Amino acid sequence: MILIKIFQFIILYIVSFFLRYFIGINKKILLFSTQGGRTYEGNAKYLFIYFSLYTDYECIWITKNKNINNQINNEGFKSLYFFSWEPLILSLKANCIFITHSLSDVMPVFYNKKSIIINIWHAIPIKHISFLDKNLNYKARVLDFWRDKRCNFFISNSQRFNDYYLKSFKINKKKLIVGGLPRIDFLKNPIIFINNLQNPFQKNKTVYLYAPTFRDYPYNNPFYKSKFLITLEKYLNENNALLYIKNHPFDTSIPDLNQYLNMQFLGNLIDIYELLPFVDKIICDYSSIIYDFKIAYPEKDIYLFCPDMEKYEKKRGFVNSFREFYNNETVPYLQKLRKVNKQSTFFSNENIYSNKNLSCETIIKLINKNIQK
The missing domain is CATH 3.40.50.11820 (CDP-glycerol glycerophosphotransferase, N-terminal domain)
Structure with a gap:
């Protein structure tokens, strides 16, 4: 072939x-x-x-x-x-x-x-x-x-x-x-691109989306460990929330979510940008999606899950002082999740999108x- x-x-x-x-x-x-x-x-x-x-x-x-x-x-x-x-x-x-x-x-x-x-x-x-x-x-x-x-x-x-x-x-x-x-144009005003864009998520629920980026090395994602998922399932249930998971297009792994009622795997081929207008909170890592989400929806919450930061920095490296931002402008939230400060200078629109x-x-x-x- x-x-x-x-x-x-x-x-x-x-x-x-x-x-x-x-x-x-x-x-x-x-x-x-x-x-x-x-x-x-x-x-x-x-x-x-x-x-x-x-x-x-x-x-x-x-x-x-x-x-x-x-x-x-x-x-x-x-x-x-x-x-x-x-x-x-x-x-x-x-x-x-x-x-x-x-x-x-x-x-x-x-x-x-x-x-x-x-x-x-x-x-x-x-x-x-x-x-x-x-x-x-x-x-x-x-x-x-x-x-x-x-x-x-x-x-x-x-x-x-x-x-x-x-x-x-x-x-x-x-x-x-x-x-x-152009994808920021879409996120800010989807109707000028797709006038019948439908919300694919269940109504009257807080929608979380987890969208990890691709690794250049073997990675057994701790997010999918049963201990973490059980804690997350309890949190989602108590907060009337749902979690959807969208892998990077190059990531073909499939997490086992069969026993979790408040989580759903979306695969890796669906266009994530047609989902983002309907997402309330996003969980991510070193993906540029966090920039796009912040630019388009500055009022919405961003959470980071970066258990392999040291290895990722060594293997790939960061453009800006991502580690410093992670340590100083995020706060612990649930288990290894950290919530981004909405006033973070790292996400200043004047810096990232002029x-x-x-x-x-x-x-x-x-x-x-x-x-x-």
Whole structure:
């Protein structure tokens, strides 16, 4: 299977290298995808929906998943299945291509030299990313270097983070645009993206969501130990609350919750951002979700569960003084949970998110400006 995939990629790169010289740019075509075409979520998803609804561009999502392809088309938007000739031709005609992880998010091709490629990234970093992530292997570093050199723009969440992005990506200052995150636009005002978004949770209950991040090492999560779950179940029952658990997309483990009436496992594929507007309190660790939740819902409570902080810091490292924040701006709550101080300077909106306008509108202006050149 891996050899077949490699062969397909090689063919696409060879064909596109020569074909791109004979195909002209269509200024109306915009392509979107994320995580190598495997999922439909995050910044790329919400930017795609916004552009599709509020501009006259021809917006197309490229996916390797047939179910996602059908879902998007059934919702009235346009999606194409990756394994066909049409996405290849469109990837060479597109005026603009939006990615979040790698150049092959949309298609593994040599894009037209006139195409504008914009990296809207997928998170506000708490842990080190890209070239500052010491777990990144040689192949990934080469691909990231190629991505950074080819991209025309990188969308930053805040002026304060720009220095960090310049260190972690091989880009220059001219490519950095403080434009915010489309998924923050969605969290603040879901109805402009999905006008019939339904609350999936039981009514008249306080909803907790536990969303741990991915580890680069084997991790037997203490959260799922029976002693901790029994204590948590009692707390939930006494406080008329429910706990839902959403794993990271790369985490395929399934906790055993059969004996707990107030807990439910949601898997790892559901789009967490369509859940967050209905969540009352979130439990997390080193995931950027805590930034997003704080920006969108400053009045809601955030709890941290970080029993492996020392190991995680050693293996991955933190962008800012996360340990200091954890020790000084959180208080013990239930067992190993710690509650974040709502006035924490670590979560100051001015520091982590300096875009005051809709991120989607900022990116629209960027595209329109560069098309006119």
